Amino acid sequence: MTALTVTRAQGGQLTATGTLLRFALRRDRVMLPVWVLVLGAMVSSGANTLGALYATEAERTQAAATMASNGTLRALYGPVFDPSLGGLVAWRFGTFAALLAGAMSLVVVVRHTRDEEESGRQELLSAARVGRHAPLAAALLAALIANTAVAVIVTGALTSATGDAAGSLALGLTIAVSGMFFAGTAAVTAQLTESARFAKGLAAAVLGAAFALRAAGDAGTADGSSVLTWVSPLGWAENVRPYADERWWLLAVLAAAALAQAGAARVLSGRRDVGMSFLPARPGPAVGRLTTAYGLAWRLQRGAVAGWTLGFLAAGVLFGGMTSDVGDLVGGNEQTREIFRRMGGQEAMSDAFLAAMVGILGMVAALYVAGSVLRLHGEETSQRAEPVLAGAVGRLRWAAGHLAIAFGGAVVLMVVAGLGLAIGYGQGLGPIVAAALVQVPAVWVLGGVTVFLYGLFPRAAVGSWGVVGLCLLLGWIGPALDLPEAVLDVSPFGHLPKVPGAEMEWGAVGVLLALAVALVGAGLVGLRRRDVAV
Amino acid sequence: MTDAISVAGLHKSFGRTHALDGLDLTVRTGEVHGFLGPNGSGKSTTIRVLLGLLRADSGDVTLLDGDPWQDAVALHRRIAYVPGDVTLWRNLSGGEVIDLYGKLRGGLDAGRRAELIARFELDPTKKGRTYSKGNRQKVALVAAFAARDVDLLILDEPTSGLDPLMESVFQRCVEEARDEGRTVLLSSHILSEVETLCDRVSIIRQGRTVESGSLAELRHLTRTSITAELASPPNGIAGLPGVHDVDVQGNRVRLQVDTDKLDAVLGALTASGVRSLTSTPPTLEELFMRHYGEDREEVLAR
Numbered sequence: 001m002t003a004l005t006v007t008r009a010q011g012g013q014l015t016a017t018g019t020l021l022r023f024a025l026r027r028d029r030v031m032l033p034v035w036v037l038v039l040g041a042m043v044s045s046g047a048n049t050l051g052a053l054y055a056t057e058a059e060r061t062q063a064a065a066t067m068a069s070n071g072t073l074r075a076l077y078g079p080v081f082d083p084s085l086g087g088l089v090a091w092r093f094g095t096f097a098a099l100l101a102g103a104m105s106l107v108v109v110v111r112h113t114r115d116e117e118e119s120g121r122q123e124l125l126s127a128a129r130v131g132r133h134a135p136l137a138a139a140l141l142a143a144l145i146a147n148t149a150v151a152v153i154v155t156g157a158l159t160s161a162t163g164d165a166a167g168s169l170a171l172g173l174t175i176a177v178s179g180m181f182f183a184g185t186a187a188v189t190a191q192l193t194e195s196a197r198f199a200k201g202l203a204a205a206v207l208g209a210a211f212a213l214r215a216a217g218d219a220g221t222a223d224g225s226s227v228l229t230w231v232s233p234l235g236w237a238e239n240v241r242p243y244a245d246e247r248w249w250l251l252a253v254l255a256a257a258a259l260a261q262a263g264a265a266r267v268l269s270g271r272r273d274v275g276m277s278f279l280p281a282r283p284g285p286a287v288g289r290l291t292t293a294y295g296l297a298w299r300l301q302r303g304a305v306a307g308w309t310l311g312f313l314a315a316g317v318l319f320g321g322m323t324s325d326v327g328d329l330v331g332g333n334e335q336t337r338e339i340f341r342r343m344g345g346q347e348a349m350s351d352a353f354l355a356a357m358v359g360i361l362g363m364v365a366a367l368y369v370a371g372s373v374l375r376l377h378g379e380e381t382s383q384r385a386e387p388v389l390a391g392a393v394g395r396l397r398w399a400a401g402h403l404a405i406a407f408g409g410a411v412v413l414m415v416v417a418g419l420g421l422a423i424g425y426g427q428g429l430g431p432i433v434a435a436a437l438v439q440v441p442a443v444w445v446l447g448g449v450t451v452f453l454y455g456l457f458p459r460a461a462v463g464s465w466g467v468v469g470l471c472l473l474l475g476w477i478g479p480a481l482d483l484p485e486a487v488l489d490v491s492p493f494g495h496l497p498k499v500p501g502a503e504m505e506w507g508a509v510g511v512l513l514a515l516a517v518a519l520v521g522a523g524l525v526g527l528r529r530r531d532v533a534v
Numbered sequence: 535m536t537d538a539i540s541v542a543g544l545h546k547s548f549g550r551t552h553a554l555d556g557l558d559l560t561v562r563t564g565e566v567h568g569f570l571g572p573n574g575s576g577k578s579t580t581i582r583v584l585l586g587l588l589r590a591d592s593g594d595v596t597l598l599d600g601d602p603w604q605d606a607v608a609l610h611r612r613i614a615y616v617p618g619d620v621t622l623w624r625n626l627s628g629g630e631v632i633d634l635y636g637k638l639r640g641g642l643d644a645g646r647r648a649e650l651i652a653r654f655e656l657d658p659t660k661k662g663r664t665y666s667k668g669n670r671q672k673v674a675l676v677a678a679f680a681a682r683d684v685d686l687l688i689l690d691e692p693t694s695g696l697d698p699l700m701e702s703v704f705q706r707c708v709e710e711a712r713d714e715g716r717t718v719l720l721s722s723h724i725l726s727e728v729e730t731l732c733d734r735v736s737i738i739r740q741g742r743t744v745e746s747g748s749l750a751e752l753r754h755l756t757r758t759s760i761t762a763e764l765a766s767p768p769n770g771i772a773g774l775p776g777v778h779d780v781d782v783q784g785n786r787v788r789l790q791v792d793t794d795k796l797d798a799v800l801g802a803l804t805a806s807g808v809r810s811l812t813s814t815p816p817t818l819e820e821l822f823m824r825h826y827g828e829d830r831e832e833v834l835a836r
Contacts, residue, residue: 118663195663281660282661283627284627285627287658290634291634292637295634299626383619386582386587392608532587
């Protein structure tokens with residue numbers, strides 16, 4: 001009876017929220033569990049890794065002191081508030097987990113609100129017995145369920161690993177509530193823009209700004225008290241200080257901010273028409289300058305290329321800045337040195353660190369190449385390719401534009417990453433850029449796999465994300481897991497020389513280049529011969 | 535060259551689905567050819583084979599004296615295509631897309647482009663995502679009709695989202711294209727449009743051509759409805775060859791007659807003394823419904 005009265009009092013604005021929530025969870029039945037499990041496992045396994053690395057209290061105290069005194073590391077991870085195992089886990093993974101939870105939440109919320117409206121699917125649902133605010137409420141509830149699941153996993157796993165239930169609960173809740181804060185941000189940006197991509201971009205910009213402010217604040221102060229840190233919601237999350245006299249009230253502040261944003265989104269969504277926005281789309285030119293398929297490909301991809309380039313430059317400068325401190329950090333600890341060596345480096349610490357960073361950036365560049373090549377797939381399945389191919393444009397010429405951007409872009413990204421590293425490190429421009437370029441053949445092989453799948457097995461084209469993801473996992477955690485060489489060799493990155501520091505191996509690089517060319521060639525032959533998707 | 539398109543025995547399967555099952559299609563140079571068939575009968579598949587987007591499993595396909603698969607790029611310079619479902623890039627304006635399509639095909643007539651944008655009342659500055667279905671179709675139509683040096687227009691249900699005013703603008707554009715000597719293949723569901731525009735039509739069903747010819751020829755194959763008021767009750771009419779569904783009420787008679795047997799029936803009616811007579815030629819709709827109806831009965835019978 002009460003529920004019915006409430007519903008009536010609100011004019012049924014939340015009618016069918018439950019149905020939409022079940023529908024959203026069904027649509028995300030793969031994406032959400034994977035994200036939740038990876039996030040939960042990352043934090044939980046951190047207790048084992050760090051526990052093995054710093055087995056005694058003395059080692060932990062010494063490590064914590066070294067970490068806390070390094071400005072670059074504080075910028076990346078935040079200050080160390082407590083030298084206990086839990087404290088180190090919270091330091092090393094807390095901010096990143098909050099960042100990832102925020103990314104997950106903003107994707108989920110925009111996906112079930114603005115994305116649905118932009119595609120026109122929402123219209124069909126809204127015409128049925130669905131309340132005005134039901135889609136927004138269902139999206140926020142889906143994010144809440146996912147974040148709660150992360151909190152449960154983290155709290156459970158860390159309580160058994162550290163024995164500190166209160167600290168573990170504080171860390172789990174910090175991650176989850178931070179996620180919900182950015183779910184609220186996304187709920188607002190979804191009301192502001194007509195395009196889902198723009199709404200995600202705006203929310204991601206807020207997330208990035210929150211991280212940057214916190215990083216800038218923590219770089220200068222060792223106890224998280226900087227004003228810059230306190231401006232950032234991720235700074236509040238950090239200052240909950242799990243395992244170090246938890247400040248529970250900050251969780252309440254974060255939760256209240258999340259609720260306030262959700263409320264604002266509700267007000268905004270109540271004042272606008274379905275499909276409309278507060279930031280209207282700007283008109284474009286009446287006469288176009290695009291004249292070729294190449295021009296079209298560049299126009300479609302230039303935004304992404306610019307974003308990736310800036311990101312690689314920033315990451316390069318950041319990692320480069322950390323390079324000179326690496327020797328001090330790892331110096332005292334034999335085990336760390338051993339792990340570092342196994343992570344892919346050679347004896348000289350700076351070179352090893354640079355080689356590891358160049359390797360990581362190379363693997364990330366593989367994500368760019370795969371995404372860029374798959375633009376072809378997106379153009380084809382959305383039927384936008386059809387009128388282009390019905391013009392006097394051969395399939396290979398159409399594909400060539402996108403492939404040039406994908407494979408050429410990878411070279412640009414690695415050069416920019418090398419430049420950034422050299423700028424941050426302050427020396428070694430030539431060798432570092434050369435080392436970055438050595439990654440390109442491996443990046444191209446994964447791009448080649450994508451072209452191969454797209455050309456010959458278009459239905460499996462999206463599976464290239466799986467191939468790239470597998471290589472990333474092998475490269476990042478494979479060495480730490482002591483996997484056999486044969487397994488690690490699956491990834492093309494495993495065959496690259498560990499430069500700078502190690503000898504250049506032209507043979508391996510040549511084989512990878514030849515493999516990339518063969519894969520791209522086979523894929524293009526397949527594309528030339530097969531049907532274009534209907 | 536007399537035929538712009540000639541297709542014989544075309545087969546195309548997708549897995550276990552036989553989309554085209556021996557389809558024939560002949561489009562003469564300079565004519566407007568209607569391409570009719572229910573949903574899923576294979577119209578768009580045929581058009582995609584003609585554009586070289588799909589590869590025929592078997593059969594002979596000749597397009598503007600070329601092979602649509604081998605000579606795709608060269609042929610596409612002479613073809614303008616409007617898809618049934620126009621999808622645009624969300625961040626490109628309509629004007630940009632029109633010019634892009636035109637450039638990819640080999641050039642646009644700028645004056646004609648401006649004139650068509652005015653006639654179709656299209657705002658070329660809006661971005662792709664903000665256009666309605668009808669406006670997206672206008673973008674593709676302007677690009678197609680303003681294309682320079684095009685010999686063949688392939689239009690796949692181009693007017694399904696247009697309002698009646700724009701529909702008539704479209705019909706004038708097709709007539710202008712024919713007057714300029716262009717060939718038009720028009721796949722459509724709007725039968726009045728086909729009756730108005732097309733010189734000849736092909737009707738396909740389940741991937742096979744069931745009727746093809748000029749409208750007059752096709753009408754010949756079907757029945758004319760006759761209602762007559764006579765001076766005396768008719769006699770012997772029901773026994774005449776080609777007469778169906780006779781309904782006599784006093785001096786009033788209603789019947790259907792195969793169009794080529796009309797002469798004998800009129801003779802018999804005049805013998806009884808005609809007071810008034812209405813005769814309705816078969817519409818394309820009846821023609822279409824006859825084949826479509828059979829289709830449905832078959833499905834129901836299964």
